[in-house]
Amino acid sequence: DVKVTQSSRYLVKRTGEKVFLECVQDMDHENMFWYRQDPGLGLRLIYFSYDVKMKEKGDIPEGYSVSREKKERFSLILESASTNQTSMYLCASSWGGTGIFGAQHFGDGTRLSIL
Amino acid sequence: AQKVTQAQTEISVVEKEDVTLDCVYETRDTTYYLFWYKQPPSGELVFLIRRNSFDEQNEISGRYSWNFQKSTSSFNFTITASQVVDSAVYFCALSEAGVTGGGNKLTFGTGTQLKVEL
Numbered sequence: 534d535v536k537v538t539q540s541s542r543y544l545v546k547r548t549g550e551k552v553f554l555e556c557v558q559d560m561d562h563e564n565m566f567w568y569r570q571d572p573g574l575g576l577r578l579i580y581f582s583y584d585v586k587m588k589e590k591g592d593i594p595e596g597y598s599v600s601r602e603k604k605e606r607f608s609l610i611l612e613s614a615s616t617n618q619t620s621m622y623l624c625a626s627s628w629g630g631t632g633i634f635g636a637q638h639f640g641d642g643t644r645l646s647i648l
Numbered sequence: 649a650q651k652v653t654q655a656q657t658e659i660s661v662v663e664k665e666d667v668t669l670d671c672v673y674e675t676r677d678t679t680y681y682l683f684w685y686k687q688p689p690s691g692e693l694v695f696l697i698r699r700n701s702f703d704e705q706n707e708i709s710g711r712y713s714w715n716f717q718k719s720t721s722s723f724n725f726t727i728t729a730s731q732v733v734d735s736a737v738y739f740c741a742l743s744e745a746g747v748t749g750g751g752n753k754l755t756f757g758t759g760t761q762l763k764v765e766l
Contacts, residue, residue, distance in 0.1 A: 542691075566753075566754075568756075573657075573758060574758060575739065575756040575757055575758040575759050576739065576754075576756040577756075578753060578754070581753065591753070621691070623693065625693075636683060636695045636698050637683075637695070637754060638695065639685075639692055639693035639694075640692065641690070641691055641692045642691040642692065644691075
């Protein structure tokens with residue numbers, strides 16, 4: 534089975550802190566994704582990556598950055614955390630390649646609170 | 649722009665009732681995929697089904713069935729004889745081809761909270 538592991542289930546940080554959320558997958562997937570989930574808004578794509586060191590902005594990239602130095606690991610960075618970034622963050626991975634519509638497999642999520 | 653609409657915010661049923669979750673989508677692509685995911689209270693999204701735009705056959709898997717109709721841009725999900733363990737948030741999603749090598753970005757609906765009570 535595909536395993537996507539997010540480093541923390543719950544995280545509490547303070548306004549202005551630099552926050553790192555880590556995600557690791559064990560299926561050699563090319564694509565990795567970061568979403569945030571908010572009530573009434575569903576899942577919104579923040580950033581995604583289709584290869585090592587490659588990244589693409591999603592629908593709501595403002596205030597976030599990402600890093601993908603190794604194929605299995607995709608990090609989401611909040612450069613200066615703000616209270617409106619309090620949310621559930623979900624990482625996903627999938628097979629890559631144009632035209633390949635593989636199902637995305639998700640981690641358990643990180644519930645991040647910014648005080 | 650791609651869009652997925654799940655008009656039902658919350659549905660409550662009694663165990664053993666059948667329930668249908670609606671999903672309507674918008675896309676200009678001729679090739680696309682539709683997905684359903686389940687999110688139980690534990691939080692992890694669980695993949696249920698993927699259907700491509702060229703396959704309109706209905707699909708049944710145990711108590712689950714899916715009705716894909718391109719004419720109405722709908723991909724509805726029915727649970728037969730619902731059980732308490734079916735209680736979860738269900739998301740419908742649409743995949744676009746993408747312009748980069750990676751492809752398969754997902755656009756999600758806002759989800760339907762299903763509560764199955766005894």
